[in-house]
Amino acid sequence: MPDTSNHHRICPLCEACCGLEIKVQNSKVISIRGHDADVFSAGYICPKGVALKDLHDDPDRLRTPLIKRNGVFEAASWEEAYAEIERRLPPLMAAHGRNATAIAVGNPSAHKIGLLTYFGKLARALGTKNVFSASTLDQMPKQLASGLMFGHWLSVALPDITRTDYLLVLGANPLVSNGSMWTVPDFRGKAKALQARGGRLVVIDPRRTETAAVADAHHFIRPNADVFLLAAMVNTLFAEGLVKLGTVAPWVNGVAEVQLAVTGFTPEAVTKRCGLSAETIRTLTRDLASAPRAAVYARIGTCTQEYGTLCSWLVDVLNTLTGNLDAPGGAMFAKSAAFASNTAGKSGIGKGVSTGRHHARVSGAPEVYGELPITCMAEEIETAGDGQVRALFTVATNPVLSSPNGPRLAKALDALDFMVSMDIYINETTRHADVILPGVSPLEDFHYDVAFPQLSWRNHARYSPPVLPAAPGQPEEWQTLLKLAAIVQGKGAAADANTLDDAQFVRDAQRLFGAHADAVIQATQHLKGPQRNLDVALRSGPYGDAFGRKPGGLTLAKVIESNPTGGIDLGELQPRIPEMLRTPSGKVELAPPSLLQDLQRATQDLRGLAPDLVIIGRRDVRTNNSWMHNLPVLAKGPFRCTALIHPLDAARLDLQNGAMAEIQNGPRSVQAQVQISTEMMPGVVSLPHGWGHSLPGAKLHVAAHRPGANLNELLDDQLRDPLSGNAVLGGVAISMRPVAGTQPP
């Protein structure tokens, strides 16, 4: 008889956190589908979820450590790999200091509790200022604006989509992404329900995206011009007497300062810059202000540009000034069951956030939340002097493809004295490593989302046990991070990760629980590592049992028991102001001084001329991270790495549909297949990012079959949003020309 079992697993492949039902027969996955009974996602799944099987079975996925000897990777035992790191790294640190090291982490870490909650232990053990992450290629502007306004970077105002009457979306494509910095599986279904109850979905984007295609209205906007539109909408609210703060009025600082700051941004003043008429801007503002319940949501296109933090701020200024902040049907805050700083400490007040506590050695870019811009990494390696980076750790990241000017970074990585990567592939970045330590397949790992319940459309607590056992001898990722931390701290490669973790847990319990520490240690002694920390976080969290003092409250055991329904539903979003605020004033800071000052930059740019042709990225439902191009179920079908261009632009540039073209930005150029489409705004070209799998040494055999063009080869690593350090990935001026005789991939 075949040995068959059913498992319920949260999908870790994107922010939507869908519940999956996975059937296993004789230790092989035989089917993956949406879990209909899941309390959060109700059976929704996208094509990527099914690809977990391909990821698990991928022959390219690393299953043993590798050490590079004479330029060639050789399989090694874990002991040999740790010994090699201990042989090479501590002497380098002793000779050159802690800032001669750097660490970079990618976004898959956000989907793994072991990596997310133990990465910081390695970073702290290194003691380097050179901490980089994919946040500065993506959402750092949103994190910074939210931190400045509400006191914590994960206090993000989210559209209450199931109760809203009007949803305005800028620079985001949630029909494809199912939300970003907003966890909203089955956005399509929720958008349809919004429209069925008489509500409206309006999209502003330089491309008629999949979301725009189902919207009630879509307006093109020039890339990099959202700040002008948003400021003009705020200006219009004041000019037409439409400002109303609603229930949060007693807790809002800075309304008059905002009014003064946007004085020059009249609809007429911005119309040429952003490509929308003054009348359209006024109509958008009036519709937003007059809707009984409304929310504004903006994401990647508004973050990965020169004014990313300003855009993120102005979105929530609009939500606040229209009475929709923290109101049902407006922009609300999730209340997470565990790990949320806005449920910890003193209610309604906090330290707020500060930036610039240190600066990048070469560029002087300020630190934000302990990180430097990842686009500074190459120059920190290249530039001689005290603090020059000579050793690098990478954790689940591929910045050679995902970061601007990847060729420069690749060259810099070759100049390192030592590089260690934790990764499941030899990709375009880890091919430069001296040692690679593989992580587990997601199906071999337990799962609890740390960050995304803080960004979810509905409150929930969901846990998934491992679907399949890990290979014998394979450590859990948190154990690998603790071993690495022990090596750099001089405790030696023989240090036992469990013993180190136990000792740290006792210290943490004593610090957090004082006289109750022994009871907490006793109550969790059957657990270890992240599970133990999770149990403590749940039990001491806002829904927790307080270690028995609140009978009926959450424990990890209760959340595990609820796995047949995906987890525990904790209800729709509830108003949380003022208790969730962690600003020093205990108020929503509508006019942070650094943002008002940066608005001067936009004022000076208001009359600037938009370039004739600019490039932006785009998201496809079948890709999220670059390694997804190596999974057969996602790689099949029409080639997706095409340069979308409007017919008028194609005609004037003599470009043919399906033929190749050269795209140029100064000295940088790539070749891509042309796809002519009226979904593009004239003057704007779109090329997806994360492609370019033709580099030697990478072992992604499926991806290499159709490598595509690397958008980031075109982009300038010196262009950043100055406040957040986020890279500018869109709105960059380019030229295009046909390439004679070249065949498409």
Ligand code: SF4
């Ligand atoms: S939308 Fe797709 S990739 Fe994202 S969590 Fe759901 S199934 Fe996974």
